[in-house]
Amino acid sequence: MEGIARGDEEAFRRLVDRYERQILNLAYRYCGDAQESRDLAQEIFLKVFLNAGRWKPRARFSTWLFRVAVNHCLNHTRRRAREPVVMAKPNPALSEAAGQDCAGIPTTSGSSPPDSAERQRAARVRQAVLSLPPRQRLALILHRYHGFSYQEIADHMECSLGAVESLLVRAMDRLRASLGDLARGEQ
């Protein structure tokens, strides 16, 4: 980080290579759009580069990075809420086709879901996650897809342990309400 603070581009490249997948997918699962998530991830890393001098070694770097990412995602939603709507959101039912995102960007599995029923199911799950309120969505993503403990999520989101638990319980209640029929079919 000291190197990055001095403007060392090689050190920055190594850092981005290490964390880009995590930050990109946090942004992607948060906003649901591949192109937008690339822009978000790019902005997050740019912030890290420009503010590298502010990082204090007493905190873990990954905690600081995720804190920047979480704040950036929440600010992005606030900004979007103030802007007039220009384009409709991509249709999630169409976007999981052929193992690609709607922008043609390969998904992590790289293969297409085998049939339309599974595709529709994936689209519903995605829509359910995207319709969660921003903080609940972020807590769920950090826990479910990044495997962070409640304490780590509390550090990333700068809130108490109880608040994280409450966010996750409310997120799960909403998901059960929207995906309950699918879940009962799974059992």
Add this chain to the structure above:
Amino acid sequence: MGCRRIQKRLKSFLDGEIDSARKAKVERHLAGCGRCRQALEEMDAVGRLLETYEGIEPPEHGLATLVLAARARKEKTRSIYSLVRTPLLAFRAHLFTPYGWATASVFLVGILVGQLVATFLLRQAPGQDEQSQSSAQAFDLEIFSELPPNSLEQRYWEALAAGQGGNG
């Protein structure tokens, strides 16, 4: 503990984020409550469903190149912007010091005094109205209405009038 409270703890129970005392209470309740067991299974199933929301791959050449290019663009914009911004910031920085306020006050008083002096001097200027009138007269074409006697133009008009009379 009632079902309502237990169901609030099911998520942390499922995630293994519950202390041992509470865990034991939840387990005791679950052993005798079919509805809460059903809720727990449903949560577990929803958790499995969430796995179908796949992530995406990073760009082929990595994000670092894009970020560094964005940084270069930002630096360029900043350098142009700083041409205007730097003097303004310097002014602002000086304004919020005791000397800055004194300088600004002297500057404002100077403007006010200058304006008062100018107004006073203009009022005192002699014959200003007369000068204005003579200037207006100089541009008034009426002063040329009477032609000088025996001038070329006088003779032209006379010859023209005589010719018209002869024709008539």
